[in-house]
Amino acid sequence: MREPSSILKPVRPAMMRLTALEPAANPLLAEAERHGTAFMRRLFLEWDAGANRFDRPGEIILGAWQDDRLVGLGGLNRDPYVAEDDVGRLRHVYVLASHRSLGVGALLVRHLLRDAEGHFRIVRLRAALPESAAFYRRLGFMECGDPAATHVIPVPPSP
Numbered sequence: 001m002r003e004p005s006s007i008l009k010p011v012r013p014a015m016m017r018l019t020a021l022e023p024a025a026n027p028l029l030a031e032a033e034r035h036g037t038a039f040m041r042r043l044f045l046e047w048d049a050g051a052n053r054f055d056r057p058g059e060i061i062l063g064a065w066q067d068d069r070l071v072g073l074g075g076l077n078r079d080p081y082v083a084e085d086d087v088g089r090l091r092h093v094y095v096l097a098s099h100r101s102l103g104v105g106a107l108l109v110r111h112l113l114r115d116a117e118g119h120f121r122i123v124r125l126r127a128a129l130p131e132s133a134a135f136y137r138r139l140g141f142m143e144c145g146d147p148a149a150t151h152v153i154p155v156p157p158s159p
């Protein structure tokens, strides 16, 4: 059962752009594989192939570091499913099971949305599971009827 996050706080990880996945993200990949979460493997494969390194304008992959350990990550891409270049897409948001319900995922998404300012007008995503849909709704995302996205949020214009 999920613990109410208010009891377990505070964890305040440092947020930093990732310039490499290995070795820090290997435990996240191993855990995701054990739990049958396929997108981590995809992240590694696309990174290794050079197909997606979150390095185009407006893109970033952020790591959440707690005591020198990577406990979560999440990426922001330009959405490849639309022609407009001002639509962003959240990808591969993942928090180690040991660090869930502590606000780490929310912190990652809020940082990514701040990074989206000035680059993207909206940010979309596809929530893989009902639980992740609940997480994104809690963070202010609205449901979206597009076949390529389940949720969307407007990005405020940069100040």
Ligand SMILES: CC(C)(COP(=O)(O)OP(=O)(O)OC[C@H]1O[C@@H](n2cnc3c(N)ncnc32)[C@H](O)[C@@H]1OP(=O)(O)O)[C@@H](O)C(=O)NCCC(=O)NCCS
Binding pocket: 005, 006, 037, 092, 093, 094, 095, 096, 099, 100, 101, 102, 103, 104, 105, 106, 107, 126, 127, 128, 129, 131, 132, 134, 135, 136, 138, 139
């Ligand atoms: C989804 C995930 C990223 C959430 O990360 P987290 O660090 O546990 O989330 P947070 O603690 O920041 O939660 C933020 C809010 O979302 C809610 N929330 C988080 N996970 C939830 C869940 N499974 N069900 C319902 N609500 C959830 C929390 O209650 C919290 O609300 P609160 O502020 O009212 O307490 C994490 O569970 C995870 O990595 N899951 C496996 C991978 C995955 O599904 N990623 C999403 C890809 S689509």
